[in-house]
Amino acid sequence: MKNIIKKEKLLEKIVTLINQARGNVAYAINCEMVLLYWNIGKIVKEKIIRNKRAKYGEQIIKSISSQLTKNYGTGFSSQNIWHMVKFYEVYPILSAAQRELEGLSWFLKILTC
Numbered sequence: 001m002k003n004i005i006k007k008e009k010l011l012e013k014i015v016t017l018i019n020q021a022r023g024n025v026a027y028a029i030n031c032e033m034v035l036l037y038w039n040i041g042k043i044v045k046e047k048i049i050r051n052k053r054a055k056y057g058e059q060i061i062k063s064i065s066s067q068l069t070k071n072y073g074t075g076f077s078s079q080n081i082w083h084m085v086k087f088y089e090v091y092p093i094l095s096a097a098q099r100e101l102e103g104l105s106w107f108l109k110i111l112t113c
Helices: 002-047 054-072 078-090 094-102 105-112
Strands: none
Touching: 002 078, 002 094, 054 078
């Protein structure tokens, strides 16, 4: 009986470690994705939209979206790229975006566990 209890406690500890590691990995991935999307928004805003040639910008974003979707799958639609630009516009200083999102880290951890 004691062996069964010891094995259950050992298994419990291992399961806890696995779940913590998975949560940490998901959190790290979320942080990297935020950084990626902010940087994409910045590049598009500063290199393409800055010239305020709307039609030209729309065509380039469609082209970029098409290529990214082909290479990396869904997630890089034209609409999503525009959302990335908006994210950059709302948070033009990366550290401000990180501080704001840091307040949501508890929420992200709950979602990813």
